[in-house]
Each structure stands twice: as C-alpha cells, then as structure tokens.
Amino acid sequence: MIDHFYAVIMAGGGGTRLWPLSRKKTPKQMLKIHGEKSLFNLAVRRLEGLFTPDRIFVVTVQNQARLLQKECPIIPKKNYLIEPSPRGTASVVGLAAIRIKSIDPQGVMAILTSDQIISNIKLFHSLLIAGYEAANLNYLVTLGIEPTYPATGYGYIHAGKNIVERLSMPALLVKRFVEKPNRTKALRFLKSNEYYWNSGMFIWKAERIIEEFESQMGMFAEVLHTLSSAMNLPRYRMILKREWEKINTQTIDYGIMEGAKRVVLLPAKNLGWSDVGSWDSLFDFLIPDKNGNVILAKKQVLLDVKDSLFHTMSSDKLIVAVDIENLVVIDTNDALLVCRRDQTQKVKEIVACIKKNWGNQYL
Numbered sequence: 001m002i003d004h005f006y007a008v009i010m011a012g013g014g015g016t017r018l019w020p021l022s023r024k025k026t027p028k029q030m031l032k033i034h035g036e037k038s039l040f041n042l043a044v045r046r047l048e049g050l051f052t053p054d055r056i057f058v059v060t061v062q063n064q065a066r067l068l069q070k071e072c073p074i075i076p077k078k079n080y081l082i083e084p085s086p087r088g089t090a091s092v093v094g095l096a097a098i099r100i101k102s103i104d105p106q107g108v109m110a111i112l113t114s115d116q117i118i119s120n121i122k123l124f125h126s127l128l129i130a131g132y133e134a135a136n137l138n139y140l141v142t143l144g145i146e147p148t149y150p151a152t153g154y155g156y157i158h159a160g161k162n163i164v165e166r167l168s169m170p171a172l173l174v175k176r177f178v179e180k181p182n183r184t185k186a187l188r189f190l191k192s193n194e195y196y197w198n199s200g201m202f203i204w205k206a207e208r209i210i211e212e213f214e215s216q217m218g219m220f221a222e223v224l225h226t227l228s229s230a231m232n233l234p235r236y237r238m239i240l241k242r243e244w245e246k247i248n249t250q251t252i253d254y255g256i257m258e259g260a261k262r263v264v265l266l267p268a269k270n271l272g273w274s275d276v277g278s279w280d281s282l283f284d285f286l287i288p289d290k291n292g293n294v295i296l297a298k299k300q301v302l303l304d305v306k307d308s309l310f311h312t313m314s315s316d317k318l319i320v321a322v323d324i325e326n327l328v329v330i331d332t333n334d335a336l337l338v339c340r341r342d343q344t345q346k347v348k349e350i351v352a353c354i355k356k357n358w359g360n361q362y363l
Contacts, residue, residue: 004106005132007051008096009043011114012060012086016351017278020335029114043114044072050125059092084244090255091247098228101206108135111202117285119272127266130169131203134264141203144196144265145273150186155198159265174263212256278344279328335362
C-alpha cells in the first residue's frame with residue numbers, strides 16, 4: 001500500500017439516462033449490467049491491492065448509503081460521507097478533501113467514479129500510481145482516455161507537451177478542457193491526436209484542491225472551512241444541512257479544472273474503459289451477437305434484427321422482434337422504453353417529463 005494515498009468513489013448520482021432500469025430505489029451504480037456484480041461493487045473491487053478498505057471513501061446521499069453499505073460491507077461505515085442533497089462533483093470533492101486532510105494532512109486523493117467499466121486493472125493501478133507521483137509534485141492530475149471514435153457524448157481535454165519531471169508513466173500538460181463537441185469538432189479532435197476523452201477521474205493532494213477552492217470558489221471554500229471546524233462536533237449533521245443550502249450546483253471541471261494551473265493528463269490507452277452513461281454505451285463493453293445485437297434476456301426470437309439492445313426484468317418473458325435495427329428496448333414491471341440508439345441521451349429529458357406528469361411514481 002502507498003503511504004498517504006486514498007480513494008474517493010463518487011456514488012450519489014441518479015443515472016436518469018438509464019431509466020427505466022435506474023430508479024431512486026435502484027440507482028445506476030447498483031445495476032448489474034456487466035456480470036453478477038453491481039457497478040459500485042466493481043468500482044470497489046478494482047481498487048484491491050492498491051487501497052485497503054479503510055483508505056476508501058464513498059460520497060453519496062442518505063437514501064443510497066444503506067444500499068451501498070449492504071453491497072460492499074468491507075468499507076467502514078464512517079467512510080461513507082453523506083451529502084444532504086446532490087450539488088455536483090465539486091461539492092463531492094470538497095467534502096472528501098476536508099475529511100481526508102483532517103486525518104492525514106499529507107493525504108493524496110484519487111477521485112473515481114462508480115458507474116464506469118475498466119477491464120485493464122493492472123494499467124489502471126499503474127496510472128493511479130503515476131498520478132500519485134505527479135500529485136506530490138503539486139500537479140492536479142486527470143486521466144485522459146484515448147478516443148477511438150468521434151464521440152459527441154464526452155467532454156474532451158486538449159493536451160500539450162510532456163512535463164519536465166519524470167514519472168513512472170508519461171504525463172502531458174493540459175491546455176484546456178472542452179465541452180461536448182458536435183460531430184465536426186469531434187472528428188477534428190480525433191484526427192489531431194491531441195485530444196482525449198475526459199474520464200472524470202482525478203488525483204491531487206487534499207490540501208492542494210482546498211487551496212484551489214479558496215482561490216476559485218470562495219463562497220464554497222467558506223462552507224468547507226465551517227464544516228471542517230465542525231466535523232467532530234455533535235451538531236455536525238445540523239451544521240452540514242444548514243451550510244449545504246448555501247452551495248450552488250457545480251462540477252469540478254467548470255468550477256476548478258478549467259481555471260487551474262499545473263494541470264496534467266495521464267494518457268490512458270488500452271484501459272478497457274467505458275462510461276455507462278446511456279443505454280447506447282452498453283455496446284462499448286457487452287459482447288453483441290453476429291448481427292450486432294445486445295440481448296439481456298433469456299428468451300428471444302429475432303428475425304432480421306440488427307444493432308439493437310433488448311433488456312427485460314422478467315425471466316419468463318419472450319422477446320420477439322422482426323425487421324428492425326438500431327433500437328433500444330428496455331422492459332420493466334411498470335414501464336417500457338423504446339428509442340433509437342442514437343437518441344438515448346434524450347432519456348434524461350423523458351424522465352423530466354415523467355416527473356412533471358406523474359411525480360415520482362415511475363422514478
């Protein structure tokens with residue numbers, strides 16, 4: 001194990017783009033769509049050998065904490081950091097940073113996700129170790145995924161030359177973070193060989209990121225200072241709830257990374273990485289049949305069907321499809337989703353419509 005190194009798993013999201021399978025009672029990170037283990041369980045297991053359970057922290061919300069604890073009881077309950085309500089990834093990082101700094105002023109934290117697939121665990125560990133080395137040189141580190149196609153659903157990072165310092169793996173200076181591009185820009189990014197997909201994974205000293213909050217997000221830094229001072233008080237939960245209301249929703253990318261100095265990227269090639277962000281993303285890591293179909297059902301009859309995804313929660317239900325292509329069909333006990341593969345990002349909009357018309361009945 002590496003001294004002063006801690007993992008932080010972000011696990012409070014709702015995963016609305018995976019509706020109707022992802023619900024409030026079964027959030028995305030609890031889904032078992034890649035084998036017999038949930039996405040959260042897989043996220044914890046791939047840390048084995050690099051972090052002991054007491055060095056793993058989970059940031060989530062109250063209604064998910066019990067589910068996650070039951071799923072992975074090896075992580076101490078005190079290591080579950082509870083947000084009163086989601087406020088974006090900046091608040092997740094801040095809450096974890098003050099906790100880690102309080103127990104280890106030299107602490108380095110790896111910010112990781114609970115909804116991604118990573119198959120090359122050995123390379124993943126090597127990247128984290130290199131990130132730890134760079135963080136101890138006071139860099140803010142991000143993992144950049146080498147793009148394999150002109151994706152429009154990911155943010156991009158424009159990387160420059162290698163840093164002067166030598167690490168166990170190459171590290172590139174970051175020029176800028178780029179929002180999700182249109183297809184024309186994505187094609188240009190792919191051809192340039194200078195852009196990487198933003199993985200949403202970061203490594204830095206807890207002390208360093210707190211300093212960035214102080215310089216770039218002053219109001220939030222004041223909240224963190226108050227929470228840090230109250231952390232061991234009996235009234236901490238009450239103070240946390242009160243202070244949380246002052247926080248604006250913000251991502252760590254926009255809040256900190258775009259304006260920060262000394263930011264480096266570790267290129268991740270052949271990591272076997274997939275972001276489970278939409279139903280279409282399942283085609284990146286699940287093995288299709290000879291016609292390009294991904295079938296998550298025990299019984300099916302498909303005739304002239306291509307490049308489509310089928311899922312049903314019922315082991316007895318027979319899936320029958322004729323002469324279709326590029327569709328996603330997700331069947332649950334109380335809802336049925338049918339959409340084109342290239343429109344699965346719109347599921348989030350559909351969830352908003354459902355909430356407006358039926359409240360939380362189908363959420």
